[in-house]
Amino acid sequence: MAEIGIVTDNTAQFTRPNFVGRERVHVIPFRLAASGGRNSLIPPQEADFASLYARLGERYDAVLVITLTSFFYPLASIARRAMRQAGHNHLMIQVIDSQNISLGLGMLVQLAAAAASAGESLAAMERLIRHALSNVYMLFCVPALEHLVAYGCLSRAQAIVGEMLSWLPLFVLEEGRLLPLQKVRASRYLGEAFQEYLSEFADPERIGFLYGQRHQACYTRTLREFARLTFPRASFEEYLLESPVRAMLGEETLALAVMERDRHDAWRREADAGQAG
Secondary structure (H helix, E strand, O other): OOOEEEEEEOOEOOOOOOOOOHHHEEEEOOEEEEEOOEEEEEOOOHHHHHHHHHHHOOOOOEEEEEEOOOOOOOHHHHHHHHHHHHOOOOOEEEEEEOOOOHHHHHHHHHHHHHHHHOOOOHHHHHHHHHHHHHHEEEEEEOOOHHHHHHOOOOOHHHHHHHHHOOOEEEEEEEOOEEEEEEEEOOHHHHHHHHHHHHOOOOOEEEEEEEEOOOOOHHHHHHHHHHHHHHOOOOEEEEEEOOHHHHHHHOOOOEEEEEEEOOOOOHHHHHHHHHHHO
16 A cells, blocks of 8 residues: 655644644745745745655655645746656645635645545545535635735725725635625625635535634634524634734735535544544
């Protein structure tokens, strides 16, 4: 049976620190650097991936790389280019652009880790993750409009007007891209907007509320109660956004991640059982 490792980046947020297959997961980091009073990111380079592949080749027969969406940074392309440098050894490498970030990315990595621990092949794991992409959804509130300008979501003029009007824009992550959903004019309406988004789901398995360094606890209480009453089978957890994601989108960012239940997905059930244990 082939030994398979998993590589992801540190924008991934995991639902538990000790999930099934955690020992197989290797994280390549975006590094933080202070610049002009704010954090900037130094992304992994091709040489970083090549060096990691060389080390993993001593332990594994194959590696599945699952990166953040290329909308924020083309890490999947860099990981693929580095494969050429690893071509001289036996290591098989498959790279997937998760079309996700943060908890959405972490959920996919955890599924892959559970499948690898169960002895699934690299090809089967790739099929599993590509299928699971359609079950993971994310909603973002990004008050720091200058970050949205950097990613082409707003023009500079729109950001200036938005700041004058105190817009709180909501974006969904769809096919790996941030797409505008609506604008909220006051923070007191955010909880209502999050609930409205959640109400569109039929049977979520896992709901995660994520926040930057500054947030109001009332959002969490309201959402938790709504989720408990509306989706009694779903888990609801809250998390501090990982520092690279806060650097990308701002310290005031809020996010909601939802994984829909997939009755045909045995690996998710195994992962959940491992977490419960």
